[in-house]
Every structure is written in structure tokens, then in C-alpha cells.
Amino acid sequence: MKRGGRSYVTSPPSFSNDAKKLLVCTGNTVSVFSAATGLQITSLEGHTAPVTTLIVVPASSPAQKILCYCWTASLDGTIRHWDFSGPELLKTIDAQLPIYSMVIPSLLSEPQQIDKRRELSGKLVAYVSVEDISVVNQGSKELRGHIRRFNLAKSRIPRGDTLKETAEPESIVISPSGEFFGIRHKCKIHIWDVPSGGSRHAVSRKMTLHHTKVINDFAFHPTERVIAAGDVTGRVLIWRGFGNRKLALGNQKKKVRAMVDLDNAGVRGEDDAESCTTWHWHSAEVNVLNFSSDGAYLYSGGREGVLVVWQLDTGKKKFLPRIGSPLLYFMWSPDPTLSSVVCADNQIHLLKMPSMEILRTISGIKPPPSLPRMYEGLASTVAFDRSSGIAALCTENYCVQLYNLLNDRGISEIQVCERNHQPGDEITVVVTAVALSLDGSVMSTTEVKLPEDGIGGLVSLKFWASEPDSKTFTLSTIVYEPHRDAGVSAIVFHPTRSMAVSTSFGGDFKIWVCNSDKNQTDKDSSWICHAVGSYKKKPMTAAAFSGDGTVMAVAAENVITLWNPDKNILLSVLGSTLTPITKLCFAGKSEFLVAASHIPRPELSVWNTSKLSLSWSYGLRIEAVTSAVDSSAFAVLAVIPKTFKTDESKENIFRGRDGAILLFNGSDPKPVSIWTVMKARGGSISFLEGDKSQLRLAYVNGSHEYVVFDPNSDESHERSAVDYYGLAGLEETGDAGYTSLYGQLPDYDKKRMEDVESLGTPFVSSERPWETIFSGSTLNFPPLQKLCAEFFESLMEKRTAVVE
């Protein structure tokens, strides 16, 4: 089983001391990438919840540069100390509260004594931002976010050391010198100084800077008392000489002019700063602020996707424009020629420094694009190359990203629409669908230009041919307005020949053929329309080819029409479903046809095309359907109905999972196995048939995290790999319990079916008393009356669910 598609951008990455490695928080693990190749070297595994903070212990002398120690903090409430060259876990400290941010000032201020300190280890002090739910009751005004001081030697955070309480946990920013740290809180910045090392009980002093707008991010100057802050309107504020009065060192306190506020220009109210200047270039919020290591430049970036370099003394600017995605973090490395910028589209760009060229990109899986309402639930923005395990994903910036699911690595990106994406602009052009032929040699995309005031809308269909060696595609044919001005609802490729069918909302479908065989050369190959068909002018919403390609099924609203694709003859029409069909799929080489529809009433139905009759159906909302090529197995991704999920007793079973993958075999209405998954909405599934003739199932969820697993492998293996990673959790259920005891059920409603399944499934939960109460010593058995009541109660609940 392979998991991947993790977000690289949940928290800032960090360079190792020799700048050859880049550490990135990826969900529950920390991945270590090589800066030279952009490939993953290793990962630190151990946390059981997303890692939020990563601190690489800085080197104080050149000899120490090879040292690879880091601290991590996670939402699971632990702080861990690692040697990431190993990788090896050195130490675990249990803080017992989810940690959102952590700084360790003493690592920065007195690095030369670190090793000694670590041995003494009594004085390594961290400041953490935690969420304390224990104090918060419903409706009380107690604040959840706490900034606390924490001695890394002790394992419990003392309550007394709370510095500040906020409504939400805030992230802590520390100055590069380790003298100050602070948090932003709405329109204010709170700054504390770090009490000098010797005094253990010294209290840190606090000061506050005010602004009129909500502050998004701020940074400390490495050497001087300068703070830069960016707000939501795009302004960058620079306070110089902050804290001269309040945070002055003890012996100098007397010398500071007491209350002589002569000309601290731009400083608001009673704030303790010498001056405040404002720079305004960004048009939208500023998310990234960072001083260069020598303090001469300030880097800023925001939603526009432009990295701006300000010369701090003069205010002059340089730009790295058109990054194409909102910037999230900017990190400089110990190597002055290297830095990295992290974008919201899950990309980490490594920059060559003085010239700001993008050297290399660590490319994560890109998040899905936002589609126009009309295409939601219909368009397939993810396509799979079954043989090589490559997924083609539509992205926001008019590209199709090719992502290798087996290696968890981005391969390339194909510019579908020749435009530059500007994040934050109104969406006017969208790539709505992508399809790959079965052998992966041809790709097809559709894009929509949304009209302005009803004029200038354009739908175009593109066919791409793959380059023989490199895994990219080159444009072969553009078809403008393939179905006049109507949108394309689906594209499907013929399983064996170069033929494709596109269906439209305008009531017709077109069969396209490639005429490359005529003039042999690949360069000249182009796709031309072979046939046009329609059925009673009904909108065509889905299409599918049978396993051998002799029959094509096209859904015309709520009937299924079967065609001969070569001669374009209507073979027959399958009886109507209740609601418009959105997905069609033949179950492998068998004669069964799977149809799914969801608006307004969800339905999954399986039709027998030889008898032209309905085999069985469930009332389930289906997000995706896939079938194996050789066998008659097919799998559907179903969204678990709300009424069913909100049921009290099952709350714990699903643990936030909203979908299930059901694996069926042929016409059998009883699923072979069921897995529950998260974020099923907008997800997609596909079988992958590798070279080893090993059948695997790939599931990509709504936020493009994915898992590839073997649907036929034994349960225990699945179970062991499951569950520690909460984001795309999976559980094998198999057919145990009721179904295995009583055999196949008649054609029943899905809800009941689900109940039965969940009853019999071997979940690891103590919430289900009828499983655990019988285990253990008979002495511990509760009295029989109670036992019976509890057992029957669990059964009774199911029945009530059915009544609903």
C-alpha cells in the first residue's frame, strides 16, 4: 500500500546546516529532500498527528555543520528530538496539549553552548503555542490559545508560565538573534524579550505594537531592532527601534530618555518605537515576510504570487514575478546562494539567490481547481494511466500535472491553455476535464472560457499525443466549440483503437477518430469527427465503451442508449432511471453496465445489457466508478448519506470519514469489500494494472491526497498499515458478520445494507459494547440484564435508522 500526495505547505520548511538538505513537514512525517536533486532522501516518522513546527539546531562553528539535529512539535502533543542524518529519534517529550507553534530561543542566542546545555538539559527553554480545550467549556469566554513557557527537561507544561491567552492558537515568530519573540493578534503585535540565560526565573517583558488593519505576518531584523509586518490590505510596515524603553537591557534602563517622544514618525499612540514607515506595493494580503540573513533586504510576497525584494535602506524593489500561486513561506539557507519559496499549490521552489532564478522545484501534487457550478460532480479532473500508475490532474493554472502515484513525485506539467495564471483574479478560463486513453498514449482535455456579459464564451476540446520517451504530451488537435456553444460533459476513449467520444449538454455526442494510420507519421496525426449522434435532443451526460469496444453506451439524461461506434447505429435503449445519469462504466468485459446519478435523488444502478434489464440498484451517491479491464470487478466511490452518518452510534465508527469504496464482482449486489475513506467528495478511483498483472486500486480524494492499495490482499496487512495517518484513513471490512452468516441479501435499500455491514465489521473500537463485553474473564461480566439490554439496544438502533 502506498500513500502520498501529502501537502508540503502546512508549515515552513527548513534547511539543514550545510544547505544540502531541505526538511519539509508532510502530514505526520517530516520528509528530507536533497536540495541538489529535489528528490526525497528519507523521512522522520513517529508523530501521530500533523507536524507543525520544525527547528533545525543551528551550527555554531564550521565543524558542526555536519550535525543534523532537529526538534519537531506536533498536534499530537509531543516534542521530539531527531538526528535526521540517520534518521533516528533521540528523545520524546510529551507536552500533552496539541502544539501549534514552538520556538527555542536559546538555540539561536547561545549556540556555542548547545551541546553542553543539552547534557545539562535543564535549561533548554521553549515557548510554545498550544490549544488547551480542557479549560474551555461550552459558551464560556475562556480563551483556547495559550502561549506558554516550557522547560524541555520537564514533561508537563506548568500552568503558571502562560504568557498570553488568545482565542485561537497563534504562531510564534522569533528573531534570528534569539532575543525576542512575538505573536500577531488581530491588529496588534505582542513582543516579549527572552530573559538572559542565567536567570531561570526571570520574567520576560512584553510590549505591543498597534496597527489599524489585521496583521498577517511579521518578521524580526537579524541584528537591529526592526520589525516588518504585512497586513491584509497589502501594506508592509517597518518599525525601527522598537522596545527601546520597555525592553531595554537592565543596566541601560536609566540612560534611556524617559518620556521624550520627539519625532517618532508614524508610530501609533504610545507604542514603543522610534519610527514607522509603510511600503505599499502588494495589491492583496501579504503572507510572506523575511529579512535576508545580513539584514540588508526584506523579502515579501502574498496572494499575487510575486516575490518582492526590498532594499531596506532605500525602499527600492526587485521582483520575481509570475510564480503563479500565492506564496506561503520564504526561507533562506546557510548557503548564501540558495533559498526556497513555498507556494500554495504545493510546490517548493529553490531559488538561486542573487539573481532569483528558479533552480529546481520540489513538486507536490497540486490541489484541484475550482470548477464552474455546472461541471461540479460531472467533470473528471483526474485521469489515470493504468499501466504506469500516472495520474493526470487538472490544476488551477490551466495545466495538467502528470503525477506518478507509485513514486509520489510530480513528473511534468502540460500547459493546456496558453495563459498565465494570476492567483486572486476572477476565474474566467477553466480546464474542466481530462481523459487518458487506456494505453496512456493519448490525452484529451476540455477547457471553458466563461463569457463576459454573455459574449465571448468558448469551449474547446484538445487532443494530445504523448512523446515517446519523455512523459509529456504535445498538442495534436484543437477543436473549437466541439458541440457548438454547449459544454462538454464527458470524454471517453475507446479501449483498443484510437477513437474517442465526447458528449455534450447540448444534446449530441461526437465520435472522434485519429487519422494517423493513413499517413504513418505521428507528427501529422490529427483527430477528426467520425460521427455525430443524438437521442431525442436530450442532454448527453456520460459515455462508456464496453470492454472489447464494440458497444458504446451514452447516457441521455435518464435513459442509456447503446450504439455501434463504427457505424453509428443506435442498437437499443435501456429503460429509464429516476434521475439524470452522471457516470457510466462497463464492468470489465462483462455485459453489465454501471450507471450512477445523484441529482436530485442519488442512485447506483447496474444494468444487464444482454437482457436490457436492471439487475440491481442502491440509493447511494456515487463520486466515481472504475472497472478492471480483465475481470468483471468494479469499484465505486460512494458518499455516505448524511442521515446515516449523524446517527449517534456510528459517529465513532466513521470518525469523520464521509465516503466508502465498495468493490463489487460482476452482477453480485453484495460488495466483496468495503473501505471507508475521508474527503470522498470530488474524489476519484481507478484500478491500476501494473506489469506484474497485479491489480491495485488507486483512490485520490477531494484534496488530492491519494492511496494505492491491493484490493485483494489480506485484511491484517491492511489493518496494520491503516489508521495512523488520519487524513486518508482506510479500513478493510470484508464480508464478515451478517452477510457471511446469512449469505446474499435480496435487493434491498442501501441504508439497511450499510447498517448490516457495519454491524458485522471488525472495527477496533471500544464504543461497540457487544464486542468487548464478552471478552475477558467471566468474573468481569456485567449482570445479564444489562448485557442483554445493551446488546439489543445496539440492534434496535439500526432499525430506527431504517425507518428514517
Place this chain on the structure above:
Amino acid sequence: MEEELRVRLNDHQVSKVFPVKPKSTAKPVSESETPESRYWSSFKNHSTPNLVSSVAALAFSPVHPHSLAVAHSATVSLFSSQSLSSSRRFSFRDVVSSVCFRSDGALFAACDLSGVVQVFDIKERMALRTLRSHSAPARFVKYPVQDKLHLVSGGDDGVVKYWDVAGATVISDLLGHKDYVRCGDCSPVNDSMLVTGSYDHTVKVWDARVHTSNWIAEINHGLPVEDVVYLPSGGMIATAGGNSVKVWDLIGGGKMVCSMESHNKTVTSLRVARMESAESRLVSVALDGYMKVFDYGRAKVTYSMRFPAPLMSLGLSPDGSTRVIGGSNGMVFAGKKKVRDVVGGQKKSLNLWSLISDVDESRRRALRPTYFRYFQRGQSEKPSKDDYLVKEKKGLKLTRHDKLLKKFRHKEALVSVLEEKKPANVVAVMEELVARRKLMKCVSNMEEGELGMLLGFLQRYCTVQRYSGLLMGLTKKVLETRAEDIKGKNEFKGLLRNLKREVNQEIRIQQSLLEIQGVIAPLMRIAGRS
């Protein structure tokens, strides 16, 4: 300094600059792209003096420089094949029907409708020999391919005559045709073998050595035969009659190999053309004005070209550089192409001789760092074979409207592209503006003169099918939003009137199309049912 830095930064970008491009238009499916069609369309049109009457026959001299004899009215004009200008005229008593060069190109024979066959020296005005024997108009005359002493002719009296030119006497009368003999050809492999075609639908094969005056073989074309040619192998012939061209296998007993019936009117002339790839094609011209190239090996028409007149005769120079077609109205459609073979051959032969000296010279000329001239090499210095070439990155050329769009000066971009008068570009810029949601703003910001320009453009192109999807909607919007500016202005009156007329016309076209669809749809349905 800052500007410079910015330029340098722009060199490397995550995403590139995409200039506004018009939508690509549909290409004809592979037609213009085959090597065959490239060969035939590479004949560049060459203007020739217009001859007054129908061009009855064309013949090229078999030797270089392949001068051309054109038979029209009662004259034969000699043209030089280089400049295609008339150099000499020979006049006859009646309309000339056929002309043919001798194998050495020094003499040519021509026959006229008075039944006389005359032989001329191309350098002299007077006829060398006058052969009188045909009792009716003579229709064709031919020299055997290599033989210099004999001639073949045929005419409306149905007799084919084999002449001894020197003595001006008929060696044999080949009798057998029951109608006018219109055409004939001599075998390329045997000087005494010949075929003749007649209006009695038959093609007869003769051997001049046999004096029994009986034909060896007979082929029935099925229609009056207009032209007949031997294919280069000598074992096959092609005949033209009616609308069809047929290829026959003589050795195989006169079986038909294939036929081509893509002409719509009578095929008048046939020639065999030799392509660059040493393949042969059959070229035919017909009264429907089409020249067709027929690949008889694959039984396929590979090229077709239309001329604005009924075509009477066809000539292809032996070196393949010139193609001349004569029309019934006296037009001569000449096409020439550059022949590189001759030059290439010369160069090759030169190289063969001076191979050794060439190598020496290149060794002598190679510059080394020890030479002073090595350091003076300039921009134009050619890289030697083992030099590593560093490719300079090609800058993207941006047009004026692209630059303006890059600076977000939307209205100026639209105005500048309107001035260019390239409708595809204008529509492309408009689409880009739609994608930026700025088109309507541009329209509302336009000044009066610019608005006039826009209206002029809309008036001209809004009914063009390729652009109408966008422009129709835009026209409506422009008229709605700028109504008060347009109303009552004299300069817009004409534009609006024209616009109205265009729209009315378009509506009428659409209506008639709908009517046609109404007629066709039931027919299609019936056809589909059966």
C-alpha cells in the same frame, strides 16, 4: 539599473509570456501536405502571350534546351523553354492539328486539316518535306522514339500511314479503323511498334515491319478515343476517351488494369510525367478545365488542379521543369519550377575531380590559436565540426498590442490592433479582453474616432462565420451601451446603414438555409430508414 535588473530577471520565469494568438484554422486533411501535391503545386505560374485561337497541340523537344512547339490556328510557334517567349513562327495553309519533334530535336513534323504533313528544320522557315497522301484532315503525326527516318500519321480518312520521310513516300497504309483516327503513339522500346486510337472506340496496335497492313492487337475503349500514350515500360498503354482514362496491359493480352473516371467532361490529352522519385504518373487534361495526376500503380488520383478554361492539350518537358497546358480560348497555362538537379550534378562532378585538393585546402585554411587571424574571427565565423555550439535563447517577439496588454493598457491594445486591419488578431485580442473581463469597459471608454473604427470593423466582419459567435453579441452590446454617442452622428450613419444591410442579408441567408434543411431532412430520414 532597476529596469535592467528586471529585464534580466524576466529571462527565467516559472511561467512564460503567451502572446495573443488568433485561433488556428482548420487545415485541409493532409491534402496540401503530401510530397506529390508539393511537387505538382511547385510549378510557378509563368505568364505567356495569349494566343488567339484554340491550342491544338503542344510538343517539347527531346534535347536540351527543350524548346516548345505550340500548334494554334494555322501556325506553329516555337517557344524557348527558359523564358517561354515565342522565338519563331511557321505558318500553314490550314489549322494545325498535331506537332512532333524528331529524337534529335533538329526537325519537327506537323500536320494540318488539309491533310498535309510537313517536316520543318527548327532553324529554317520553309518546309523541308511536304507529305501529301491523306484524303481527309490529318489528325496526328508522330516520329518513332529513336528512328529519324520514318513518320506515322493518321487522319479522318481512317488510314494510318507509315512514311519514309527522305523520299516523301508512304511505306505502308495501315487499314482497319472504321472511323476517324484521332491519336497515336510510338512504342518507347521498339521503333516499329505503334498504337493508334480512333473514334470507332478502338485502339489498334500495329507493327510497321509487317506489311500485311493488319493490326496485331485491338482494344475496345468503349468510347471515342481522344488520346493514347505508351507507358514507359512499353508494355502498357493508357487511353483517354469520353470522361474516362483507362490503362491497359498489352503484353497480358490487352486486359484493362485500371480506369480513372474523375473528369466531368471529355478528356482531351494524356501525358506521362516522370516524378523526382523516378515514379511515373499519368497526367490528363479535359474540357472541364481540370488537370488530374493519376498514379496508375495505386489506381489513385493524387493531384487535381483547376484552370479557368476548357483544356485542349498538354505538354511536359522531358526534364520535368516545365508544364504547359493549352486552353480552347488560346490561353497557354505554363508552369515552371527550378531544377536543381543540373547544378547538383555539376557540383558533384567537380567534387569528384578536386576531392583531394579540397581536403588539402580545408586543412590549410583551418584556423588555429597560433595564427593571428584566429583572434580576429568575427560574428559571421562558421562553427567547425567539433565546436560546441551554445545556442542563444531566442527572444519572444511581441507585437504592439501584446506589449500594451502586458501593461494592462487594454483600450489602447484594442485600438492598436484595430488599426492593423487583421481580423483574426482583432478577434484574438477581444477574446483575451473577455478573459480579463475588460472588453465592455474598453468599449465604454472609447472615444468617438475609435468607436467609428470599431463599428467599421464590426460592420465588416460580424457576419463572417468564423467570428460571428463573438462579434454578433459584441455588436449588440456596443449599440446598446453607446447608443447616445452613436445616435444622430453623421459619420456613423453610413456605418449603421451598412450594418443593418449586412444583418438583413445574413438573416435572409439563414432563412434560405433553413428552407434547404427542411427539404433535405425528410430525405435523409428516409435514407436512414432504408
